Amino acid sequence: MDQQNFLRNKKNRLLAAAIAFVLTLIVTTTLATINGLNNHEKRVAEQAELVQSSMNSMLRDAHEAAHKASPLLGRPCDFNVEKALNMLPGQYKHIYSINFIRNQHISCSSLLANKNADIGFILPLDKALWMSRTVSSPDIYVISLITHLPQGTLYVASDLRFLYEMLGNDLIIEVSGKTLTAAGLVKDSLASAQFRRYEALPAHSPLYTLAWRKPEIGEIVGYTLDSWLSMGFILSTSTIMAALAWQLAIRRHSLHTQLAYAIRHHQIHPHYQPIICAKTNAVSGAEILARWHHDELGFVPPDVFIPVAESTGLIIDLTESLLKQVVDDLQQGIATFPPGFKLNLNISHAHVSDSSFDLFIDHWSPIFRALGITLVFEITERENIDICDALTQRIDHIKRSGIRIALDDFGTGFSNLAFISNLSPDSIKIDRMFTRQISQEAATPLIDCVIDMAKRMDILTTAEGVEYGYQADYLKANQIDCLQGYFFSKPLSFSDFAGYLNAAAIEQ
Structure with missing residues (x-):
């Protein structure tokens, strides 16, 4: 890989890691902030419950004290x-004090200093x-419970200083238009601007x-930032996600690089x-499947490297490499193929859409024709193929060259009658998902309908994923044309496939 590509890929990996870090930072900060806010609200709720309990207890005490003092109300304020x-x-x-009132003055009190006060x-x-404030001590705030009785009026004053610390910076109490805060008493109600x-x-x-x-908002964020545990969670999670994104980017790039190398050196082999x-139970053809056994990674499944090949444009080179190896296999002369023998090969829609595809067809079709082999291109039905004039012309060119078209994975994706009509496949391959539904106890009407429809449209049918004898018997009884699956054979190297062919020919 040249220096420019190296720098570009490194830049992309850095960008991926940065995006992962920022997104994770946002998500974790949001979660930590929400958690911090919830914890704050929980603390305030607990604090409010304590204040309410203390306030209610204080008022109950005041009521009880007023009740006990009421028999003394109306009597002369003597020593007793x-x-x-x-x-x-x-x-x-x-x-703090219990006081009797007469004519706007304290006539008698538990505090002698209050007596006769206006x-x-x-x-x-x-x-x-x-x-x-209290009458005799202006620096002390009290809450007074005023009780009017037939024999006169009394009030019980309770000391509010103990509530200051309980209120803290988040709670206030309003009584009759005045508000008690941690800083003291304010002559404004909750409706005032300062308490908005x-x-x-x-x-x-x-x-x-x-x-x-x-x-x-600033305080909410502060609840999060003040917690080292939250900050550690945010930064560590963001860093881990950035590292994972970097590793995934390297791995993807590494897989792409190794895949390109494997294709160039024909290390991905046809099976x-x-x-x-x-x-007839005869072998009428075979599907060519790519198999990659990496020296370090071991067996790499096609589901892993095929999508990478398609997304990076390597699928064309991979197809070319497989066909070259297939031709080399066929030219060994170790297997005898009956007339009309078919070799099926998956062709990516991205390859069909490429400008070089017509030249690709013109190169390979005469080679396989000279070998007496019918080449079949399988176009996967899972791809959402846009049926346009250019694609129709490519399909026509394929057919004119003697190559046949098969619709792969039929029934699993975007197929419909209009799609089949426009593509005009020579055959359809019924996906293994339908084959698995065949039961020994019950009929499978869905697969019967697919076979019947294909017969009516003069399209050959192949059932994939045949793994049991009863599946093969059911499909044969319902006039399937071809069968493929592990019940007959797994994908084989060419030498093993040649032996399978020769053995099958002897049995015939």
Whole structure:
């Protein structure tokens, strides 16, 4: 391979590896980001559940404390009442103070510093729940549960400082138009612009609303990038996929290079699988099959190297090489062929479409005619062949040269009556898929219909993949023309095929 081709192929391999790396990077980053977002939402949900539980517990305590303090409401605020009020907060974890209200002033309180304080500017009595600073300590925020009873009004203030850390940066609580954040109390509701990215969580209480902040794209990516495990997964997976793409590209290129070498040096040999006449049981022909045994790779299946040959344009050289070896085999004179003996060879649609195909026909048809062999080109029916004027002219040229046309793998791909009519094959080869359906217990109407249709159109039929005697008997009973498969013989080297022919001739 010259330097230019080497550089081009190297560039293609690098491009393939780069594309694999980028695509895998995108996919893995997306998956890791989604996973990171899900984990974040899970953490926030757990945090919200804890905040809700604490908030509800605090309100229950406030209700209970208010209920216990209510018998004291309306009584003169003497030493006994103040002592009783002072003892109640100690029974609960977060209650800051219990206060009785009269004429917008605190008439009695569990905190002596609150007594007689004006609460008109701190506590609106038309609310059931209110967040504000305390009366005596402006640096402390409380949430006050306001209870109106016939004997008067009281409120229980609970300390909110313990909630700050629980809220973190993602949760806020709204109560009566005010919002508690991790930074403190804000005199704005959730509807304000500063909280536009927050979304209310399902309500657990009519007294308050808990909301969480939906993260921005940058933060979502940050959840991923902050995790060394995620980054390791992303980079390692992307690198592995790039390496695999590089290796596959090298392997494909290596197979192409080795295939080209094998074709040039005739290392891919023809093998011959007998085709049996159903009426006489005589060997009426054979299919030429390419077999490649690599010194290092071992046996390389045709399903592996034939597609590479077709996609890289090597199929034409491969066909030429096989025909040259077939002619060399035939000229050995070690086998006797009956008149009309046929050799079938698969021809790629890409080869038929090539501009050199007519010259190919003109070269090989007289050689096989001189050898007394009828050459049959099998065109696989799995290819979606565009029936155009150019193809029709090529088919006509094939037939005029004495070469016959067989439609291979019939029934498995793009065949239809119009296709058969335009191609006008001399024979069709029924795919092994239909042969396998032949059962000893039941009829196989589909294959019967194919044979009947071919008879009506004066087209010869060959059944491929015959592996059992009952299949051969069924096909013969239904007037198949020819049979091919391992029941009769596997593909053979020419020397073995010559021996098979000679043995068959003696039996006849």
